Structure formats: structure tokens, C-alpha cells
Amino acid sequence: xxxxxxxxxxxxxxxxxxxxxxxxxxxxxxxxxxxxxxxxxxxxxxxxxxxxxxxxxxxxxxxxxxxxxxxxxxxxxxxxxxxxxxxxxxxxxxxxxxxxxxxxxxxxxxxxxxxxxxxxxxxxxxxxxxxxxxxxxxxxxxxxxxxxxxxxxxxxxxxxxxxxxxxxxxxxxxxxxxxxxxxxxxxxxxxxxxxxxxxxxxxxxxxxxxxxxxxxxxxxxxxxxxxxxxxxxxxxxxxxxxxxxxxxxxxxxxxxxxxxxxxxxxxxxxxxxxxxxxxxxxxxxxxxxxxxxxxxxxxxxxxxxxxxxxxxxxxxxxxxxxxxxxxxxxxxxxxxxxxxxxxxxxxxxxxxxxxxxxxxxxxxxxxxxxxxxxxxxxxxxxxxxxxxxxxxxxxx
Numbered sequence: 001x002x003x004x005x006x007x008x009x010x011x012x013x014x015x016x017x018x019x020x021x022x023x024x025x026x027x028x029x030x031x032x033x034x035x036x037x038x039x040x041x042x043x044x045x046x047x048x049x050x051x052x053x054x055x056x057x058x059x060x061x062x063x064x065x066x067x068x069x070x071x072x073x074x075x076x077x078x079x080x081x082x083x084x085x086x087x088x089x090x091x092x093x094x095x096x097x098x099x100x101x102x103x104x105x106x107x108x109x110x111x112x113x114x115x116x117x118x119x120x121x122x123x124x125x126x127x128x129x130x131x132x133x134x135x136x137x138x139x140x141x142x143x144x145x146x147x148x149x150x151x152x153x154x155x156x157x158x159x160x161x162x163x164x165x166x167x168x169x170x171x172x173x174x175x176x177x178x179x180x181x182x183x184x185x186x187x188x189x190x191x192x193x194x195x196x197x198x199x200x201x202x203x204x205x206x207x208x209x210x211x212x213x214x215x216x217x218x219x220x221x222x223x224x225x226x227x228x229x230x231x232x233x234x235x236x237x238x239x240x241x242x243x244x245x246x247x248x249x250x251x252x253x254x255x256x257x258x259x260x261x262x263x264x265x266x267x268x269x270x271x272x273x274x275x276x277x278x279x280x281x282x283x284x285x286x287x288x289x290x291x292x293x294x295x296x297x298x299x300x301x302x303x304x305x306x307x308x309x310x311x312x313x314x315x316x317x318x319x320x321x322x323x324x325x326x327x328x329x330x331x332x333x334x335x336x337x338x339x340x341x342x343x344x345x346x347x348x349x350x351x352x353x354x355x356x357x358x359x360x361x362x363x364x365x366x367x368x369x370x371x372x373x374x375x376x377x378x379x380x381x382x383x384x385x386x387x388x389x390x391x392x393x394x395x396x
Contacts, residue, residue, distance in 0.1 A: 008239070008240045009240070011240040011241065011244065012240045012243050012244040012247070013244065014244065015229065015240065015241050015243075015244025015245055015248075016244040016245075016247045016248050018228065018244075019244065019245045019248035019249070020248050020251075020252075022215055022228075023211065023215070023248065023252065026214065026215060026218070028211075028214050028304070029211040029214050029215060032207050032210050032211050032214070032308070033207050033208055033210070033211035033252070034252070034256075036203070036207050037200075037203045037204055037207050037256045037260070038256065038259055040199065040203045041199075041200060041203070041259065041260045041264040042264060044196060044199055045196055045264050045267075045268040045270070046268070048195070048196065049268050052135075052139070053081070053135045053136060053139050054080050054081060054139075055080075055081075055082065055083040056081060056082045056083065056104045056105065056136055056139055056140055057082075057083055057085040057086075057102065057103045057104060058076075058082050058083070058084055058085065058086075058103050058104060058105040058106065058107065058140060059084070059085065059086040059087070059088050059094040059097050059098070059102075059103040059105075059106050059107070060073055060076075060084050060086070060087050060088070060094075060106075060107045060109070061087075061088045061089070061090065061091050061093075061094050061106065061107065061108045061109065062087065062109045063108070063109060063110055063111040063113075064109050064110065064111050064112070064113040064114055066113065066114040067114075068113065068114050068117065069109045069113055069114070071151065072109065072125075072147065072148065072151055073107075073109075075147040075150065075151060076107065076143060076144055076147045079143040079146065079147060080143075081139040081140065081142060081143035082105070082139065082140055082143045082144070085102065085103060086102065086103060088106075091106070091108055094106045094108075094128075098128070098130075104130045104133070104136045104140060105127070105128060105129050105130060105136070105140040105144075106126075106127070106128040107125065107126070107127055107128075107144060108125065108126035108127075108128070109125060110123060110124065110125075110126075113125075117155070125144075125148060127140075127141065127144050129141050185271065185273075185356050185357055193270055193271060193356075194324075195324060196265075196268075196270060197265075197270070197348075197351055197352055197355055197356065198319065198322055198324055198344075198348050198352075199319075200257070200260045200261075200264075200351075201286070201344050201347050201348055201351060202315060202318060202319050202322075202344055204253055204256060204257065204287070204290070205290050205315075205318065205342070205343060205344050206312065206314075206315040206318075208249060208253055208287075208290050208291070208294060209290060209293065209294040209297060210308050210312070212249070212291070212294035212295065212297075212298065213294065213297060213298065213301040213304075213308070214301075214304045214308070216294075216295075216297075216298030216301050217298075217301040217302060217303045217304040218304050220298075220301070220302055220303075229241050238383045238386040239383060241386060242292075242295070242379070242382055242383055242386055245291070245295070246288055246291040246292065249287065249290075249291040249294075250284070250287050250288065250291070253287045253290070254280060254283070254284075254287065257279075257280065257283055258280070261276060261279055261280075261355070262276065265355070270355075271355065271356055272355055273354075273355065273356065273357065273358030274353075274354035274355050274357075274358050274359060274360070275354070275360065275361075278354055278360060278361040279351070279354050279355060281361060282347075282350050282351070282354060282361055282364075282368055282371075283347065283351070285368070285371040285372045285374070285375040286343050286344075286346075286347035286371060288375045288378075288379070289343035289371065289374050289375045289378050290343050291382075292375065292378035292379050292381065292382035293343060293378050293382075295382040295385055295386060296378065296381045296382050296385045298385065299385055314342075317342075318342040318344050318345075321335070321338070321339035321342060321345055322339075322344055322345060322348040322349075323348075340374070343371075343374065343378075346367060346370055346371050346374065347371065349364075349367060350364050350367045350368060350371070353367075
């Protein structure tokens with residue numbers, strides 16, 4: 001019994017070393033698994049390092065040319081988000097500037113703006129936003145809305161004061177409740193702080209499974225699986241092989257995450273409020289789950305190229321199912337169930353809780369236990385898959 005145990009432990013170590021050698025001996029695997037995550041981390045972080053877009057060039061079409069419209073124009077131009085680069089004489093001229101890419105938005109102040117205000121009517125201001133670019137659209141619309149809202153409030157307060165209402169009471173009637181908005185975690189409402197931590201995990205999941213698929217496809221093409229892992233023929237022989245292979249990917253993926261969390265997030269000053277050690281402890285079941293899922297998916301990769309094509313397709317759905325583009329609370333129940341197929345669904349939640357919100361591992365222990373349950377499920381599936389792959393190779 002003791003001799004068998006020693007033999008199993010020896011197989012785990014040999015499989016670990018063999019898997020490391022296979023990874024570093026394949027050029028495609030090295031580029032996709034070892035180099036690409038680092039490039040993605042640095043490149044994307046650099047692109048979005050300017051968290052918010054400021055001084056967006058816009059054009060104003062002031063057809064009224066009154067003191068009131070000039071005041072509105074100055075208020076809009078004084079905001080941090082936009083900068084009036086052009087004062088067009090007509091909407092057609094402004095449209096040409098937009099089509100040429102010289103401006104990202106247009107404000108149209110109509111000819112009868114002041115006259116309608118003096119009559120007690122409600123004039124309209126037309127705002128044309130570049131909705132094809134989310135950051136431009138958000139910043140431009142926010143700036144104009146805030147400026148016009150402030151000016152409208154000033155007009156109402158002046159009317160009340162003209163009717164004999166004291167200034168303090170007039171201001172209070174216009175704004176009976178003071179709202180204090182304090183961003184707790186993403187202080188600048190930056191896009192990089194919002195999306196990059198998710199991208200790190202998605203990249204690890206996608207590129208690791210792609211690399212495993214390339215290796216698996218190569219082994220199936222050459223029918224070399226049982227030659228590489230002869231111990232798989234023995235009873236429970238899949239267990240030490242599975243543990244040895246998963247240990248190799250755990251080591252490499254952890255090194256990649258150390259680079260992402262310790263170097264990339266620090267270099268680009270992304271929030272890191274939690275304990276870094278707890279971050280890596282939390283990610284252990286995630287990386288194991290990704291590894292076991294990759295071993296299961298080897299059943300579907302008959303050629304090297306299949307892995308890259310298939311896994312890449314599912315990288316976008318896994319990103320959306322993390323709640324980046326739509327809150328998970330609004331998901332239909334069947335979508336929520338499907339989302340737990342991807343290890344990143346649970347991992348992203350906990351990763352953001354620790355790094356962005358400063359939670360401890362004890363505070364998210366239920367989520368961590370759920371990840372270990374998922375890891376165990378994929379472990380069983382992977383063990384059965386390894387045995388099936390062995391039978392496929394033996395039968396050929």
C-alpha cells in the first residue's frame with residue numbers, strides 16, 4: 001500500500017515536469033499562454049490608462065446669439081468633459097465638421113430661445129451625440145445636461161426672487177433635498193478600473209484553455225496520449241496524471257496573475273485595496289477549474305487549430321456573463337444557470353470584492369466554497385475525460 005502511494009506521488013511529480021516541458025516546447029502554446037496574457041495586460045491597461053475622456057471637441061450652433069445663449073455656451077465650455085472647438089453658423093456646417101471627425105458632438109441653440117423664455121414658454125436645446133463611442137457619448141451628454149440643468153435652476157430661482165421670495169427660500173424651493181454623491185470604489189468612474197480586472201481573468205481562462213486545446217489536439221493527431229501518460233492504464237491512474245498536469249498550469253497561471261496584480265495594476269495605479277496574498281489564495285480553485293474544464297474540452301479538439309477557433313468564440317459570452325455590460329440581477333434565470341459553466345463567473349465576483357472593495361477572504365468565504373464545489377465537479381468530469389481519451393488512443 002505504501003509502495004503504491006509512493007508510486008502515485010512519483011507519477012504526479014513526473015507528470016508535472018512533463019507538462020511543463022510540453023508547454024515550453026510548443027511555440028504556439030508559449031506565445032498564446034505565456035506571452036499573450038502579459039501583452040493583453042500591459043497593452044489594454046495602457047490604452048485605457050486615461051480613465052476618463054476630457055475636453056471632447058464639440059461644435060455649437062447658436063442661432064439666437066443672445067446673452068442667455070452665450071451664458072449657456074460658457075457654462076458648457078467651462079466643464080471638464082468638453083471643449084467648444086467650433087462655433088458653426090448652421091447645423092449643416094456642424095454636421096460637416098462632425099463627419100470630418102473634427103468634433104464629437106453638436107449643440108443647437110434655436111433662434112427663438114430667449115423669446116420663449118421671456119414669454120414663460122419652455123424652449124428646447126438639441127444635442128447631437130456620437131452614440132457609436134460610449135465614452136464620448138457619456139461625457140458629452142453628462143456635461144451638457146449638467147450645464148443646462150444648472151442654468152434652468154438659476155432661471156427658476158431668479159423668477160422666485162423677482163416675485164419677492166427671499167434668496168435662501170427660493171433656492172430651497174428649487175432644490176428641497178441636497179443630494180451628496182460619493183463614489184466609494186471607482187472614484188473617477190474610470191473605464192479601466194471598471195473593466196480591466198475582469199479582462200485579466202478572462203484572458204487567463206481563454207488563453208490557458210486555448211493552449212491546453214492546442215496540446216490536446218497535437219496529442220490526438222499524433223496518437224501519443226498513452227505514450228506520454230502510460231500510467232493512465234492502471235486503476236485510478238487518471239488521478240495522479242490529472243493532479244500533475246493541473247499543478248503545472250496552477251504554477252504558470254499564478255505567475256501570470258502575480259504579474260497582472262502585482263505589476264500591471266500597480267504600474268497603472270488600478271485600485272488594489274485587498275490583501276494580495278488572499279487574492280492568490282482565492283484564485284487557486286479558479287485556475288484548477290479552468291484546467292479541469294480545459295481537459296474536458298480536449299474531447300472536442302481533434303486538431304491543433306480547433307482549440308483557438310472554438311475557445312475564442314466563447315471568450316466574449318463569458319465576459320458578458322460576468323455582468324460587465326449588463327447587471328447580473330437583470331439576467332433571466334436560465335442565463336444565470338448557463339453563466340456558472342464558466343469559472344470566471346464566480347471568480348470575477350470574488351476578485352473584484354477583494355481588489356476593488358477591500359473584502360477579506362473570510363468575508364467572501366461562501367463564494368470561495370462555491371468555487372471549490374465547481375472545481376470538484378470539473379475534477380470528476382476531467383478524470384472521466386482522461387480515461388476516455390486513453391481508451392480512444394488504445395483503440396487506434
